[in-house]
Amino acid sequence: KQYIACQSPLKTTCEDFWDMVIQYGITKIVMLNHFEQFNHQNDSAHAQCHRYVPMNQNGTLNFKRIEVQVKKIKYYLNNQLEVRLLLVKEANKHFHVHHFYFNNWPRFGTIDSQILIDLIETVNQYGELAINSSSPLLVHCSSGTGRTGTYIAVDIIIHLLDQSNEQLATMNLDV
Secondary structure: OOEEEEEOOOOOOHHHHHHHHHHHOOOEEEEOOOOEEEEOOOOEEEEOOOOOOOOOOOOEEEEOOEEEEEEEEEEEOOOOEEEEEEEEEEOOEEEEEEEEEEOOOOOOOOOOHHHHHHHHHHHHHHHHHOOOOOOOEEEEEOOOOHHHHHHHHHHHHHHHHHOOHHHHHHOOOOO
């Protein structure tokens, strides 16, 4: 399994972000941060992530030559996880991407370990249904390090624990 870890798209990088999704044939994006971070000290909010996906069903966003439309939204894990089926169009090409928006992992904070395991298992189950399930899993939080790295590390550990001893003896791990 391959991963792409990145920071959240900025206003100036959204088109580049979608170019990367298209170039690598990404079928799943895991978003572990909010679009805005609220500051309780001065009652203000600042953007952590530019809106690169529409929030509502049938909503559409355009980034120059790329169009992103939400076809369906489902909710899991007591509404902490929103799964959007996106239709991504560029010129004559179009394909589907599942966008997993987990909205309950605070910046510089932790979440319950069972919720993290359930989140990973939910994302991985969608992967079994994907046509291009060998494509990298794109994971991001605001900076692309803390929550993103934790998610990827736990996903790898779960995968390793699921392997038999014989498979583990022949497995190469490149970090």
